[in-house]
Amino acid sequence: MAQATGRGRVVGNYLVGRKIGSGSFSIVWHARHRVHGTEVAIKEIVTGRLNKKLQDSLMSEIFILKRINHPNIIRLHDIVEVPGKIHLVLEYCKGGDLSMYITHHGCVLEAIAKHFMQQLAVGLQVLRDNNLIHRDLKPQNLLLSTNERNAVLKIADFGFARSLQPWGLAETLCGSPLYMAPEIMQLQKYDAKADLWSVGAILFQLVTGKTPFNGNNQIQLLQNIVKSTELLFPVENNYLTADCKDLCLKLLRHNPAERVTFQEFFNHPFLSQGQPNEPLRSQGILGDGYPFFESSPGSTDESFQEDCLPFFLDDDSSGPEGSPSFEKKRSSMKSGYGFSPSAKDTGEQSNPLNKVNFTSKYSGTRHKLDDSSFRHESSKVSGETLHEPHKSMDQRSTSTHSRVGDTLELNDQDYVLVSGPPMDVSFSASTSKPNHIPYKLESPPLIPFTSNTTSTAPVPIVGATNINVYHVGSLESQTSGPGTSPGSIDVGDALEQPSSHCIPRIKSLQQCASAITELVHEKTEAGRHLEAFSIQLVILAIWKQALHICHTQAASAMEGSPSQETSRLRSSTSKKRGTSDTEESPEDISSEIEREFLQEVEHAEELSNVIEPGSTEMPDAMETIFQAALALGRRGGVDELMGEMESAANLYSNAVCLLIFLLVEAPSLILNPPFSLTNSDRYRLRTYIDFLRNRQGYSRSQRMALLRSKDQA
Numbered sequence: 001m002a003q004a005t006g007r008g009r010v011v012g013n014y015l016v017g018r019k020i021g022s023g024s025f026s027i028v029w030h031a032r033h034r035v036h037g038t039e040v041a042i043k044e045i046v047t048g049r050l051n052k053k054l055q056d057s058l059m060s061e062i063f064i065l066k067r068i069n070h071p072n073i074i075r076l077h078d079i080v081e082v083p084g085k086i087h088l089v090l091e092y093c094k095g096g097d098l099s100m101y102i103t104h105h106g107c108v109l110e111a112i113a114k115h116f117m118q119q120l121a122v123g124l125q126v127l128r129d130n131n132l133i134h135r136d137l138k139p140q141n142l143l144l145s146t147n148e149r150n151a152v153l154k155i156a157d158f159g160f161a162r163s164l165q166p167w168g169l170a171e172t173l174c175g176s177p178l179y180m181a182p183e184i185m186q187l188q189k190y191d192a193k194a195d196l197w198s199v200g201a202i203l204f205q206l207v208t209g210k211t212p213f214n215g216n217n218q219i220q221l222l223q224n225i226v227k228s229t230e231l232l233f234p235v236e237n238n239y240l241t242a243d244c245k246d247l248c249l250k251l252l253r254h255n256p257a258e259r260v261t262f263q264e265f266f267n268h269p270f271l272s273q274g275q276p277n278e279p280l281r282s283q284g285i286l287g288d289g290y291p292f293f294e295s296s297p298g299s300t301d302e303s304f305q306e307d308c309l310p311f312f313l314d315d316d317s318s319g320p321e322g323s324p325s326f327e328k329k330r331s332s333m334k335s336g337y338g339f340s341p342s343a344k345d346t347g348e349q350s351n352p353l354n355k356v357n358f359t360s361k362y363s364g365t366r367h368k369l370d371d372s373s374f375r376h377e378s379s380k381v382s383g384e385t386l387h388e389p390h391k392s393m394d395q396r397s398t399s400t401h402s403r404v405g406d407t408l409e410l411n412d413q414d415y416v417l418v419s420g421p422p423m424d425v426s427f428s429a430s431t432s433k434p435n436h437i438p439y440k441l442e443s444p445p446l447i448p449f450t451s452n453t454t455s456t457a458p459v460p461i462v463g464a465t466n467i468n469v470y471h472v473g474s475l476e477s478q479t480s481g482p483g484t485s486p487g488s489i490d491v492g493d494a495l496e497q498p499s500s501h502c503i504p505r506i507k508s509l510q511q512c513a514s515a516i517t518e519l520v521h522e523k524t525e526a527g528r529h530l531e532a533f534s535i536q537l538v539i540l541a542i543w544k545q546a547l548h549i550c551h552t553q554a555a556s557a558m559e560g561s562p563s564q565e566t567s568r569l570r571s572s573t574s575k576k577r578g579t580s581d582t583e584e585s586p587e588d589i590s591s592e593i594e595r596e597f598l599q600e601v602e603h604a605e606e607l608s609n610v611i612e613p614g615s616t617e618m619p620d621a622m623e624t625i626f627q628a629a630l631a632l633g634r635r636g637g638v639d640e641l642m643g644e645m646e647s648a649a650n651l652y653s654n655a656v657c658l659l660i661f662l663l664v665e666a667p668s669l670i671l672n673p674p675f676s677l678t679n680s681d682r683y684r685l686r687t688y689i690d691f692l693r694n695r696q697g698y699s700r701s702q703r704m705a706l707l708r709s710k711d712q713a
């Protein structure tokens with residue numbers, strides 16, 4: 001029990017002394033055992049903002065660490081909890097952290113770098129054996145037992161450090177994560193190999209005194225990484241050995257698939273002691289010789305293989321998208337809306353100690369679509385919810401309870417992105433076109449979706465050639481109808497898929513976000529905070545998607561072969577700068593989206609604070625959005641009947657916007673559980689959209705006619 005004493009604070013059995021350092025969520029104190037005088041470091045973490053379940057998760061992970069007793073892993077002696085705080089009683093490292101060492105020494109001799117790298121490799125091996133992935137390796141997280149050159153290096157701050165930083169993305173976006181793997185920066189899916197990039201950056205800095213890539217912010221840094229075709233060592237470091245350079249090069253490969261594997265890293269000649277090609281393990285550096293308190297049963301050589309990683313790897317690479325295995329795997333993923341699971345979370349699958357369930361599922365709530373205004377004359381599709389009776393939607397209904405804070409908390413965890421099929425589409429909410437449904441409603445058209453088509457994965461943005469372009473030409477003609485703004489592509493042109501072009505796609509996402517934001521406000525005002533929150537998470541997923549597009553665009557723009565769109569953007573930006581319709585540069589757009597995203601994160605946080613923690617079932621946001629669209633349509637119908645044509649047209653337009661979101665954008669967002677639509681769902685959505693747009697067009701034309709007759713009178 002921590003308590004304040006007259007002369008100094010006491011935490012558990014420790015007398016707290018001076019402050020050693022501080023992190024984003026912690027203060028680290030020097031302390032001594034009251035009886036033995038043993039020095040320790042006490043890391044004080046304010047947990048007030050963490051909900052109970054997250055705290056449990058933190059504790060469970062801490063307990064894993066507590067069981068690891070290894071010289072290259074910071075020892076966790078004890079945990080002292082007081083209300084609102086957790087104190088981690090850690091082994092004290094009087095050498096401080098590696099960043100201090102580097103600051104003090106500048107670049108170090110290769111022999112010293114090798115010494116640190118060997119220890120880091122051993123520590124990483126221990127983590128792997130215990131199903132842990134670090135994800136935040138940086139010199140500040142590598143502590144040294146002493147100030148001497150032969151100091152023992154200890155890895156500190158494991159996965160729980162990430163779970164303590166639910167808003168770390170904000171920091172990431174604002175700061176410059178010098179040691180972060182590019183796949184993480186690009187919000188792509190990543191695996192344990194991301195740690196190896198960080199190792200490469202640390203090694204490079206040790207031997208050269210500089211980080212391999214720099215930038216004032218994440219985007220700049222990423223651009224610098226992506227545009228670099230070869231790793232450049234400062235000329236003054238020409239003396240570096242081939243082995244050292246080779247290891248840096250292999251660790252700092254942009255493409256994780258080309259990056260050295262753990263096994264190769266462990267076996268690299270630079271790490272070998274004396275006998276070049278002898279693996280570390282056989283030298284007794286790995287595994288043997290150190291008293292592991294607890295070692296996972298899988299810590300055999302096989303477990304070193306990349307394809308046997310205990311972490312969540314390229315989940316969907318194991319089978320074609322849309323294949324049963326793919327669907328199964330995707331639906332077993334755990335995370336919050338819009339956020340793919342973290343390595344930590346997915347590690348739960350193989351990590352028996354990590355029992356905390358972060359699952360957030362859609363609820364199984366069913367609503368009846370009972371408004372006749374949605375029954376198309378010949379349609380037989382009304383009278384159902386968006387879900388009914390489709391299994392793909394039903395899969396989202398589970399009895400698992402989730403708590404909002406958990407869902408929200410997960411938003412800064414790993415990002416799983418795979419390529420999918422883009423298509424040109426954007427929509428103009430003001431567009432109205434005559435209705436015609438050329439296919440027979442009684443028999444929904446068999447849509448030739450490729451397996452990709454139903455993917456929940458974000459789509460590649462520009463220049464993707466592996467696209468199975470699919471046009472739903474039958475739904476609406478390719479011609480623009482009255483009210484279509486110039487340059488906008490009507491929804492009917494390519495109804496099913498999000499645009500493959502950066503700017504239209506972002507605009508489309510912005511429109512969706514703004515329509516859904518209104519819904520959040522409505523729900524909030526109605527006191528339906530949980531619903532508002534669940535929808536807010538969808539908004540976060542939308543912005544996250546937009547961010548990903550910007551980052552991908554920025555990266556592709558730096559790859560030496562700017563896409564047509566980038567060139568178009570650039571030329572149009574330079575030509576039009578100063579004019580009212582100047583297109584923003586990708587960088588401007590990017591910053592704007594980052595701002596929006598952060599604002600929405602804050603809003604989500606505010607909402608989560610209003611919600612009482614408890615085992616409340618998370619409402620199904622997609623169902624809520626669907627029902628809201630239907631309600632808008634119904635209100636439009638009432639207004640139309642009442643002769644309120646302008647209002648009717650607006651309501652129809654808003655309803656269309658939400659339905660298009662469900663049809664076009666939602667399936668490509670990173671949502672968990674994944675959101676997918678069956679062909680029948682799509683057919684039904686298209687029918688409603690078509691119907692609503694027909695009514696919208698009609699209302700508009702009536703309104704125009706009324707205005708004209710007033711003018712004439």
Ligand SMILES: Nc1ncnc2c1ncn2[C@@H]1O[C@H](COP(=O)(O)OP(=O)(O)OP(=O)(O)O)[C@@H](O)[C@H]1O
Pocket residue numbers: 020021022023024025026027028041043074090091092093094096097140141143156157161
């Ligand atoms: N066991 C320890 N012994 C000695 N110094 C420590 C110990 N743990 C942490 N420190 C010092 O305290 C500093 C802050 O540590 P902490 O883990 O709280 O934050 P961080 O990892 O540096 O930052 P963040 O958590 O924001 O990533 C460290 O950089 C290190 O210098």
